[in-house]
Amino acid sequence: MRTDVTFLSAGLKLAGHLYTPDGGTPGVPRPAIVVGHPGTGVKEQASGLYARLLAERGFVTLAFDAAHQGESEGEPRSLEDPGQRVEDLKAAVSFLGTLDEVDPGRIGALGICASGGYALAATATDPRIRAVGTVSAVDMSRQFRLGADGAQDPAVVAGMLAAASAARTAEAQGADVQLFPVFPATEEEARAGGQHVYEGWEYYCTPRARHPRSAKSLTWTSVDHIAAFDTFASVALIAPRPLLLIVGREAVTSWMSVEAYQKAYGTKELAWIEGASHVDLYDRDEYVTPAVEKLDDFFAAHLAV
Numbered sequence: 001m002r003t004d005v006t007f008l009s010a011g012l013k014l015a016g017h018l019y020t021p022d023g024g025t026p027g028v029p030r031p032a033i034v035v036g037h038p039g040t041g042v043k044e045q046a047s048g049l050y051a052r053l054l055a056e057r058g059f060v061t062l063a064f065d066a067a068h069q070g071e072s073e074g075e076p077r078s079l080e081d082p083g084q085r086v087e088d089l090k091a092a093v094s095f096l097g098t099l100d101e102v103d104p105g106r107i108g109a110l111g112i113c114a115s116g117g118y119a120l121a122a123t124a125t126d127p128r129i130r131a132v133g134t135v136s137a138v139d140m141s142r143q144f145r146l147g148a149d150g151a152q153d154p155a156v157v158a159g160m161l162a163a164a165s166a167a168r169t170a171e172a173q174g175a176d177v178q179l180f181p182v183f184p185a186t187e188e189e190a191r192a193g194g195q196h197v198y199e200g201w202e203y204y205c206t207p208r209a210r211h212p213r214s215a216k217s218l219t220w221t222s223v224d225h226i227a228a229f230d231t232f233a234s235v236a237l238i239a240p241r242p243l244l245l246i247v248g249r250e251a252v253t254s255w256m257s258v259e260a261y262q263k264a265y266g267t268k269e270l271a272w273i274e275g276a277s278h279v280d281l282y283d284r285d286e287y288v289t290p291a292v293e294k295l296d297d298f299f300a301a302h303l304a305v
Helices: 046-055 082-097 114-125 140-146 154-172 187-192 195-205 221-227 254-263 285-302
Strands: 002-009 012-019 030-036 060-064 102-112 129-135 179-181 217-219 243-248 268-273
Touching (some): 012 046, 012 082, 030 046, 030 114, 030 285, 046 285, 060 082, 082 102, 082 114, 082 221, 102 114, 102 285, 114 129, 114 243, 114 254, 140 154, 140 221, 140 254, 154 221, 187 195, 217 221, 243 254, 254 268, 268 285
Parallel strands (some): 030 060, 030 102, 129 243, 243 268
Antiparallel strands (some): 002 012, 012 060, 179 217
16 A cells, blocks of 8 residues: 655655555554665656565555655755755654554665665664665765766866856856756767666656656756765664665676675675666566565565564
C-alpha cells in the first residue's frame, strides 16, 4: 500500500510516498528503509521503484523528494545542496521512527546515484541508520570536479565555479535565479556526449522515465555547494554497521563505488551486476531484479531483531 506523507527537514516540508507491506502480524513493527533518489530525480522514478519492490519483500519503505525539488518545499527551486540532502535523509529516518508500524531500532538507508553518496554521509554520522546500501553510488563532488569517468579536465569545474560566482553576483543585483541545463537538448547532442550522457538523457528526457517534476536544470549556486562537499569523507565512521555497494559492471561511474568500498571498514561488500551500466540499474528489470534480491538479503540479515 502506498500512502502520501509529508515530514519536515530543517523547517521545509518534504513530500514522500510511504510503502507498507501487505500482511504481517498486527501490532508487530517492521524493519524500514529510507530510499533516496538520484540527482534531478523524483520519488516517482528509480527510488519509488526500489521502495515498492522492497516493500513487497516485507519492509516499510519511504521514497521522498529532496528539498527544493519535486513536490517538496524549498526556494530556490532546483537547488542541489548536498548538506541539505544529507539532512533530508536523516529527517526521513526521524519520520519513520515515529510510525507505529516501524521498529525504530531497525531502520536502514538505500541511496541511488547521488543519494548513494548522500546516504553514506548520513549513515556515517547517524547511528540510527543500522545498515546502508547503495545502487550506482556517486559522489556529486567527484563527478563535478573529475567527471563521471574520473578523467575530466580541471578547467571544466573551474569554468563552472566562475559561472556560479557570476550568477550569485547577477542575483544580488536583482536578476532571476540563474539556471543551467543538466541534459542535452536533443538526442543527437546526447549521443555526441557519449554513452553515459546519452543514457541519462534517455532516462530523464524520453517516455522511458520522464516526469514533469524531475529537474531538467539546476541553479548555478548548486555548483559551489556540490564542489566543496565530499560525501565519501566520513565513510570510515559507518563501521561496525554493514555496507553494501551495488554497481553495474559496465558503469562508467563504478570507480566511485570502488573508492567508497576502499575507504570503508568492517562488514562491507561490493556487489557487481554483470552487463549493467549506471542508468540500467534505475529501471531495467534484468538488472533491477538481482539488485533488489541482493538488497533484500542484506537488509533482512542486518535489520533482523
